[in-house]
Amino acid sequence: MQNRIFLSSPHMSEEGYEKEYVKEAFDTNWIAPLGENVNKFEEELANKIGSKSAAALSSGTAAIHLALKAAGVETGDIVFCPTLTFSATANPIIYQNATPVFIDSNEETWNMCPEALEKAFIKYPKVKAVIVVHLYGLSADMDKITELCRKHNVPLIEDAAESLGTYYKGKHTGTFGDYGIFSFNGNKIITTSGGGMLVSNNIEKVAKARFWATQSRDLAKHYQHSELGFNYRMSNVVAGIGRGQLKVLNQRVEKKREIFSFYKEHLENLDGLEFMPSNEWDEPNYWLSSITLNGQVRPLDIMEALEKENIESRPVWKPMHMQPFFANYDCVLNGTSEKLFKNGVCLPSDTKMTSNDLIRVVNAIKKLWYQ
Template identity: 80%
Template sequence: MGKTKVNNRIFLSSPHMSDEGYEMEYVQEAFDSNWIAPLGTNVNEFENELAAKVGSKAAAALTSGTAAIHLALKAAGVGAGDIVFCPTLTFSATANPIMYQNAVPVFIDSNEETWNICPNALEEAFKKYPEVKAVIVVHLYGLSADMGRVMEICNKRNVAVIEDAAESLGGYYKGQHTGTFGDYGIFSFNGNKIITTSGGGMLVSNNEEKIAKARFWATQSRDQARHYQHSELGFNYRMSNVVAGIGRGQLKVLEQRVEKKKYIFEFYKRELGELKGVEFMPVNEWDEPNYWLSALKLTGSLKPINIFEALEKENIESRPVWKPMHMQPFFEKYDFVGSGVSQKLFEDGVCLPSDTKMTDEELKRVTDTVKGLWNS
């Protein structure tokens, strides 16, 4: 008997190095100069190039987006017992740094219009907790939150705003890069993000003094002294020169990656958008997403598990929408403000494979498999 043919694995979103080999040029430079670690030209230039790309005055290259959120909270003065508003529909990396600072999260619901933080729920939360210290905003799956309304609400209260743009690098709200509206913005270069350094993150801000302070904290808060002296608690959060070299090369192909992500989304929408009970993630007129993941929700009798299982049989990776933080065992004791939109998105949501290396043939494998559920 012959062997059964197994289709190649289609990933949700895997690393995609440039065809031009930009990354290796910078990595080789780090090797040739022997500036492997701790810092070096690549780190400095990656900070400068990323800041220039998004339109921020300064940036700090760090080991992860999580580290960037942590230092943003610290820079915003968040400490023990302080309240921080956080969208509930997100990955735990958004909420965990609140706990690092011994602060108290209050989780805010999403709305159907953006799938991101609901401005009405945010207003309600401010009435309940007027003493809030900071607000974290997430741009889920590359979709922009309604930053106009969010900033209007937060500016009235003079509260620090931290944008978790881990998933939205290359996306815009009304022509301005996401991650640049608040006091601080963070980006992630994890292996599944639109560009990757294998692992890493960036903190951006127009407050150059705060960024300088973040770099200081990230290098173990080592004082300017001939000997090792530390007057503040420090962290080992600085990006290495080799990793930053990968980032510099990846930054050169960011627009190509956004273009391909959009192509994937439009392919899915064209092929699956007419199916009964299928609604794709919302793209507003003021939003230019990076389409990091193509997500949809089911409103009919078919359930996400049916899609997950059908795709897995074809060796295709897919995922549920994030499980809200207020439903997580670790965070469920903290307050939640909203009406349950985020929970419904979790229950009904599907993230389809959005890998920028996918061919049309592979995209068709995905859509044919999904359509087969409606035809069976």
């Protein structure tokens, strides 16, 4: 059996940057809970993307949760959320005892459809917040979405968990909304093993999020808590890994783009196979190279053929309105998300893939057309 080709696995820098920062944490005995790596990671990521402030947290999910709390979302409030996303986008809405309303995608971006969002605003004029996702590293249509949120005076939260390194009209995703979130889970474009970041130009709101994330401990000599707190802060060791990973972000984005280009060059002429969309205003990081199938070859055929060759692949996210837990919540649909789920496949996009690995993937897929 040949070596396993993964969908998207952790990739430490060849230069060993991560080890240097982790060693520093050990040498100074700043293992937990906080320390210089946490402070510097926040500062360096904020500078990288052009945000005024950042809070390093235990996960991207925690970052979304605190963004909702900072936006004033409370029990019974309505929050608009894309239906085509991972459940971590929607779960924090429930943590706040709020009510999600799921918004469909459009085929131009695979992300939140501005027309569907506008319909949702008409139906729910008292919505408290909007979450937009940049799926698979593709940017949503941020001009239209931010315009709608400003028009209705509703806070916008960007779930940029999959899109660190993606640009919309020359500006980093995650920096258009009132709050942006990033994930450093093991499968993301850079990883801290697990972790996330909340960013915002509102320095006071980020400071408040840090306070909540450290158990809302008041400034007192004794342990005093005037607000509900959370254990959401990132550790100094994990932040050290993040600082090292941030140094190679540009390399990782470049490799992801090379992978997408290779697939497109070798597969785009196959009948019924189409690639994820591209727009002139979007510079994706291509976190996962994804395709749709509209001919005789179906997604399951692709995934089974790849698995026989010890190659990992995945379906496109199952929409939230189709999930058992979220099935009873309202949604504004146009059929796009269900179509993408039915026809979509995420191809292996691991930045450690060699030329031979890419050829293996392409050949396994082509066999389905030429067998």
